[in-house]
Amino acid sequence: MDELLQQYADMFKVNFPIFSVVGMDEAEIKRLIEKAIDSNEHYEAVYEEKGDY
Numbered sequence: 180m181d182e183l184l185q186q187y188a189d190m191f192k193v194n195f196p197i198f199s200v201v202g203m204d205e206a207e208i209k210r211l212i213e214k215a216i217d218s219n220e221h222y223e224a225v226y227e228e229k230g231d232y
Contacts, residue, residue: 199225
């Protein structure tokens with residue numbers, strides 16, 4: 180996971196918004212990061228208005 184997070188940060192010059200995927204299992208988070216890297220499109224976090232981030 181750390182390696183994927185670093186790849187994401189290197190590619191997009193920002194950290195992956197890990198706090199926005201709290202509650203997902205590690206495999207699902209890895210898929211999101213890999214998809215972003217493979218498609219060269221950063222992950223767009225979706226926040227609930229009343230979420231506790």
